[in-house]
Amino acid sequence: MSKLSIMAYSVGTLLFLVSCSFAIFYGYKVLTHDPPPDKKTVETYHYHFVLVPEELDNEYWRLVEKGAEEAAKKFGVMLEYAGPKQANIDEHLKTIEMSAASKVDGIITQGLSDEQFTPLINKVIGNGIPVITIDTDAQASKRIAYIGTDNYYSGYLAGRALVADTLGNANVAIITGSFYATNQIQRVKGFQDAVKFEKRIRIITVQESGISRVKAAEKAYQILQDHPEVNAFYGTSALDGIGIAQVVEKSQMEDKVYIIGFDTLPETISYIRQGIIKATVVQQPYEMGYGAVKMMVSLMEGKKVSPIVHTKTEIMRIGDLPLPPTDRKQVSQ
Known part of the structure; x- marks a missing residue:
């Protein structure tokens, strides 16, 4: 037998042995291992809704999302x-347009400026997709209902x-999230009307923060x-009071400056406990989110819904806060 024939025979034998080894190995795996698990059952949904917030990563809107979920x-x-990562009306409107184009069953969104918002919402409604506004209404549009x-x-x-909590002259600076x-x-207007007949109270300036605690702090410092x-x-x-408090605390003016803010974010509560923020307006973002989805389901089922549902609003001061765990009296053993 020639050397070439011997080499070919050896290679063939080697390939045969390798093939057998693989066959034995995979046969062993099949015999000794559990079969792959069945694919998870795909959840079925009755409806598909989109919630479009003012900005995605805002803690307040995360509470709205939690209720909706x-x-x-x-x-x-x-x-x-x-929706937009940070407040941006163009991105907000684009999200609504894309949601409508994808033929969702319903859209839940914060109301925006009438000039840009109303024509789009009317168009969406005209195409058979119901729209519910949340947190901020858009009464000029054909939205089905508002909750917030x-x-x-x-x-x-x-x-x-502020009138009840202060004595003497109060020179007030307002920092608002947006002029638009x-x-x-409405929150600025309501405040102005509440104090306009109080001669000891003057509104000195109104500044815009862009719904940013950093900018709110910058505005407070400059004011x-x-x-x-x-x-x-x-x-x-929700972020304005926090930004203001940071400046007042750093300036050691806690006893000289009265602050009233909005919402109950953890930092706001902390500043209230410290006596830096004196009061805050309490909203119900979780209830808004939950109620909006429930309301939209009712619409899908052909039920009538109230065109306006106002969630509870109240003032919270330090005396309204529960005692922190370390301050609570121990229960007798």
Whole structure:
């Protein structure tokens, strides 16, 4: 036998042995291992809704989302939470347009400026997709319903709280999240109306924070530089009061400046406990989210819904807070 024939024979034998080894190995795996698990059953949903917030990563809107998600689970809804990362009206409108184009069953969104918002919502409604506004209404549009705070009333409550909590002259600076957002405009207007007949109270300036605690802090610092007579602040968005408090605390003016803010974010509660923020307007974002999804399901089922549902609004001060765990009296063993 030639060397070439011997080499070919050896290679063939080697390949045969390798093939057998693989066959034995995989046969062993089949015999000794559990079969792959069945694919998870795909959940079925009755409806597909989209919740479009003012900005995705805002802690307040995360509470709205949480309530909406709980309702979605209960009522068999696929819920998407989509919108601008930071407040941006163009991105907000684009999200609504894309949601409508994808033929979702319903859209839940914060109301925006009438000039841009109304034509789009009317178009969406005209194409057979119901729209519910949440947190901020858009009454000029054909939206089906609104659920959320009465923002004028909440501003009025804030103004009356300042009147009740202060003595002597109060020179007030207002820091608002936006000069253009309807809810912010209404909160400022309500506050102004609440104090306009109080001769000892003057509104010195109104500044815009862009719904940013950093910008709110910058505005508060500049106000105190430009208007040293200011001894009271009103913040109309969840982050404004926090930004103001940071500046007041750093300036060691806690006993000289009155602050009333909005919402009950953990930092706000902490500042209330420290006596830096004196009061805050309490909204119900979780209830808004839950109620909006429940309301939309009712529409899908052909039921009538109330065109306006105002969630509860109230003032919270340090005396309204529960005692922290370390301050509670121990229960007798």
